Amino acid sequence: WVPTLSMTPLRAHRLLRLAVRLGARMRYMERPSSFTVGAVRGLCTSTSGKSKPDKANEHDETFTSTVELKGKKGGSQAEEKSAWTKFWDREMERREEAKKRKSEGWEKLNKDMSRSQLQDYYDMQRKRGKAEPAIKEIIPKSKAIAFPSMVVHGLDGSTFDLSDNFANEVTWVTMYGTALAMQMGQEWLDEISGEGIQIYEVSVNESWFSRLLKPLSLRGLKNRVPVEKHANFATVFGSIAPQKEKLEMVNRLTAYSFLIDKRGAVRWRSSGSPIGNDLELAKTFIRELHKER
Template identity: 30%
Template sequence: MNRGYFADISELKKHGGKIAMANKVIIPAISALKFPSREVNFSDGKSLKLPIVSEGNGVEAKKMAVPAASLMCLSFRASSQAMIDSWTVPFLEAFRASRNIQMYEVSFIDSWFLSMNPIKRLLLRIMRKSNDDEKNNALQRQFVYSFGDHYYFRKELKILNLLTGYIFLLDRFGRIRWQGFGLATKEELASLLSSTSRLLEEK
């Protein structure tokens, strides 16, 4: 879990961030693992614990509508943003009218200096992104930031390489029903979209 940058870059050169192929079909609920909870910050400083689920998330679940599906896109280094976009842009296009899906792009910032409160607040203001192109969509990309050590969070998700992007599709109970890595292929995108449609149909 604590391997170095050069091990990550060496692995990236071999497979371009595609550490594994995405699921071809949706993971059955009975065998799906729970996505670990994590506190994140919006650029306006507001915090939220993700994922929003229909049980076990207390205040957040009561304050917010619980989505039938959530797409969690994890980025640990800026170099993986193009990988994340290869999934989120087609996903947004396919489900732009859906009010029962949430999509979060989570950027992890593990520097102790940048996690200090005055610096953290300044950084969040700088990182504000405009969603003007999506303002008429029911589905919005939500950009959030997670500060501090993420060792145990990554350990639960078996995330080793910090240079690639990670995509997780969750159901309303926070279970991982599909996952992908690196740049999306057409076949993987088709699998993601069909798995999401399946979750929207689940009772």
């Protein structure tokens, strides 16, 4: 191949350099066992016009012959595996992980979009916040799930993992994200506070706007909640999507109440305000958990 006379000298020079490089690469691809670090270094220095010391050439030739000898004697696959192959193995693993994360993200988005906010409002207005009917029986130990780990901040200034405070205590946890839901949760607490259990209230603030107004929100809660309850009144600013998914908290506007046994397992749950015999059920189940060993 020869450049035509119609080409400019600069373009012809570039094409000739490209042809030389391609030819050099093809020659090295025909001898994969000799394609070593030294060969690559020699190719780079030859194209840049710099000479290479004799000792370095001797070292590269020795390294090349050693690799060829290992290949003939049946060296390990890890030694024969080229750096390029290792790079592509890592790249494919990274792409598979990214594809998996993307698939999980789409599944979560579809799940969130499957329930509209209008349904949340409907539950609040027509069902007194009942996203689902209260469970009529206590959950057996074998089927109960552990309350998930959740780092919260108490109004008294403490920071702790809520799930660490359930050992050897029957516990009632109420979680809500709106002022109306707080009133619904208080309807439960007014009736069960004398049942000999420890009680935690958790104010969940997931939106960016609530995080922006965090100082004002904390000041309002401290003024609204009695001082003696500050240690057991906690706040969360930020997303708790994994915990909400595990606890099946589908309605973002209502209150959720959980009865937790001495092992930290959720044995009963309800949402919204107590209606019908919900309070009687809750008190009965609390007494049963007190008797469990």
